[in-house]
Amino acid sequence: MTILDKIVEHKKKEVADSKQQRSIAQLEASAHFGRTPYSFREFLLAPDRTGIIAEFKRRSPSKGIINADVLVEDVTQAYAAAGASALSVLTDENFFGGNKQDVIAARTVNNIPILRKDFMIDEYQVIEAKSIGADIILLIAAILTPAEIKQLAALAKSLGLNVLLEVHNLEELERSIDDNLDAIGVNNRNLADFTVSVENSFKLAAHIPDSFMKISESAISDTEIIKDLKQAGYNGFLIGETFMKQPDPGLAMKAFVKGL
Numbered sequence: 001m002t003i004l005d006k007i008v009e010h011k012k013k014e015v016a017d018s019k020q021q022r023s024i025a026q027l028e029a030s031a032h033f034g035r036t037p038y039s040f041r042e043f044l045l046a047p048d049r050t051g052i053i054a055e056f057k058r059r060s061p062s063k064g065i066i067n068a069d070v071l072v073e074d075v076t077q078a079y080a081a082a083g084a085s086a087l088s089v090l091t092d093e094n095f096f097g098g099n100k101q102d103v104i105a106a107r108t109v110n111n112i113p114i115l116r117k118d119f120m121i122d123e124y125q126v127i128e129a130k131s132i133g134a135d136i137i138l139l140i141a142a143i144l145t146p147a148e149i150k151q152l153a154a155l156a157k158s159l160g161l162n163v164l165l166e167v168h169n170l171e172e173l174e175r176s177i178d179d180n181l182d183a184i185g186v187n188n189r190n191l192a193d194f195t196v197s198v199e200n201s202f203k204l205a206a207h208i209p210d211s212f213m214k215i216s217e218s219a220i221s222d223t224e225i226i227k228d229l230k231q232a233g234y235n236g237f238l239i240g241e242t243f244m245k246q247p248d249p250g251l252a253m254k255a256f257v258k259g260l
């Protein structure tokens with residue numbers, strides 16, 4: 001069983017528990033549910049922003065604890081001030097140490113798009129994402145069928161949410177393309193064995209239709225990589241560990257963007 005299989009198995013139980021705790025009607029009655037989500041495209045392509053989607057990530061299956069000493073409000077506000085185009089906030093508790101309250105907290109103090117970073121397998125989670133104030137959801141091709149991607153993306157769009165599809169190889173990309181996606185993210189991390197290679201983004205760039213925003217995800221550790229990725233057509237750069245492993249992740253991002 002791969003780590004991804006374990007995450008999905010656990011997620012099924014978690015979603016079943018959440019459904020018991022809060023009905024869809026309760027989610028729809030939440031304060032954030034009625035807000036209009038920010039346009040991911042508008043923020044990502046804004047010339048005065050960096051294209052960086054800065055991630056709040058306490059721990060991960062590949063690295064263990066990354067940073068357990070910082071507050072989500074402080075870090076996400078500092079990311080936004082340093083020029084982040086969007087924020088990514090992990091809501092998976094069991095494997096990443098995140099939670100839904102982190103998105104609610106980040107939403108309260110920020111005015112840029114927030115990606116609810118989780119393993120989406122059920123329509124309930126899409127509605128929940130809207131109810132906690134997220135603007136973007138992530139669909140991971142490796143854990144969803146094309147029909148599931150279509151269904152979850154259509155629901156997200158009907159709620160005004162933006163959709164980021166994550167792929168790791170050409171086969172996932174070709175089988176998962178759907179009109180309701182806004183952006184395609186190429187993960188440089190192989191989720192089966194945790195090896196990383198930014199080459200993966202360069203390899204797949206030309207295969208992503210221009211109608212989608214192109215995002216490179218994971219293992220981005222210096223600004224020269226970003227310059228090369230931009231040349232290859234990428235608009236967005238999802239960065240977690242490079243910032244989060246520093247005692248002050250916001251300050252780390254501020255220093256990093258000076259090199260862009």
Ligand SMILES: O=C(O)c1ccccc1NCC(=O)[C@H](O)[C@H](O)COP(=O)(O)O
Pocket residue numbers: 003055057060061062063187189191194217218219220238239240241242
């Ligand atoms: O990061 C992991 O170890 C991981 C393991 C299993 C599934 C997903 C995982 N990561 C999720 C991500 O996509 C990254 O958090 C994100 O792309 C940022 O990556 P990085 O900049 O390398 O922290």
